[in-house]
């Protein structure tokens with residue numbers, strides 16, 4: 001088998017996939033429309049990594065836990081510079097009743113929960129310089145990473161070629177591979193393709209049914225302050241990061257399908273308000289600043305919050321098939337050698353590395369039981385199957 005792949009999009013999804021495949025002897029070409037890697041959603045100065053659980057969604061929580069454990073272990077072993085990541089805890093402030101209910105759920109799910117989380121108490125609040133009396137969790141392995149440093153580290157491999165300033169316009173299937181055309185009318189050929197281009201995933205004919213919303217998000221930052229600040233990531237309505245490369249980053253805003261590229265003063269104000277409950281002195285300090293720098297980017301979110309990771313159908317075969325034929329998971333008309341990793345929402349730095357490792361196992365024909373469970377969960381064709389009342393098939397594309 002030829003082992004060459006073109007990966008479209010050099011954010012955390014594309015860079016992680018490139019890394020896993022390069023390490024299993026694939027020749028990888030990573031194509032990015034911007035002037036460098038990690039310039040889209042993955043280009044913020046810091047990303048918080050902690051397990052954001054839901055109260056009533058067990059499958060989501062399992063996926064979150066799996067992703068969080070994989071990603072934090074894996075990042076810790078990558079050899080990243082110590083200034084570019086830390087997993088020394090993350091605090092999530094939550095309403096008291098919500099905290100109690102979530103704790104009951106998590107206690108059933110997580111063995112040795114004491115190592116995994118503590119409920120916030122007075123001593124934790126005082127240790128981490130949080131002024132308001134709050135409830136919530138301290139996740140002991142939570143933390144943060146420098147996204148650009150991580151993406152650079154992942155793609156620093158002799159099997160990975162990076163092409164920037166090239167926007168892919170079309171993907172065409174050949175008898176024995178794929179041809180990609182760029183906006184500048186250049187042509188690239190390969191045996192395999194992976195689409196990791198966030199909210200643009202539906203730009204191609206083959207994937208136009210993969211809907212995502214683009215959520216504009218703005219973060220802001222303040223350079224060092226003269227007072228004591230929380231030394232770990234703290235999340236309330238917004239999050240406040242410790243001093244990382246001379247910046248305390250805080251935010252972030254959410255606005256659906258809003259494509260305004262510049263910083264908005266009104267969003268800076270929202271971000272300041274969102275950390276009021278974490279640190280009053282910092283909040284007051286931000287309020288006195290004339291202008292506060294920041295950055296705008298977009299998250300790609302699916303309606304059900306699950307990413308799209310896996311394969312898509314061959315549209316021509318799909319249209320010809322009857323519902324009863326599609327009801328057999330072993331007969332689904334998968335398009336060969338084309339893969340998707342998109343729709344990571346606001347948790348891309350927890351989900352994408354894990355999902356990229358599963359996708360690399362799929363590409364290498366090396367799936368574990370757990371990988372299959374994950375691909376059943378993230379099946380990119382779930383909406384088309386559900387529309388045909390094939391919900392069960394959508395979540396059982398692999399036998400586990």
Ligand SMILES: Cc1cc2nc3c(=O)[nH]c(=O)nc-3n(C[C@H](O)[C@H](O)[C@H](O)COP(=O)(O)OP(=O)(O)OC[C@H]3O[C@@H](n4cnc5c(N)ncnc54)[C@H](O)[C@@H]3O)c2cc1C
Pocket residue numbers: 008009010011012013014031032033034037038039040041042043044046047048049166167168169196197198200215216217218219251252253296297298299300341342343344345346347348349350351352
């Ligand atoms: C303000 C904000 C704060 C966030 N904070 C956190 C956080 O604290 N923790 C966390 O885990 N997540 C956070 N996220 C979410 C996280 O950043 C995303 O989930 C993640 O970056 C998605 O990675 P990606 O690789 O899928 O997409 P991206 O990083 O957006 O990468 C996609 C790339 O594809 C390129 N591309 C698109 N189309 C083409 C084409 N046709 N040809 C070539 N290239 C193309 C784009 O230029 C882009 O570089 C935040 C997001 C935002 C916006």
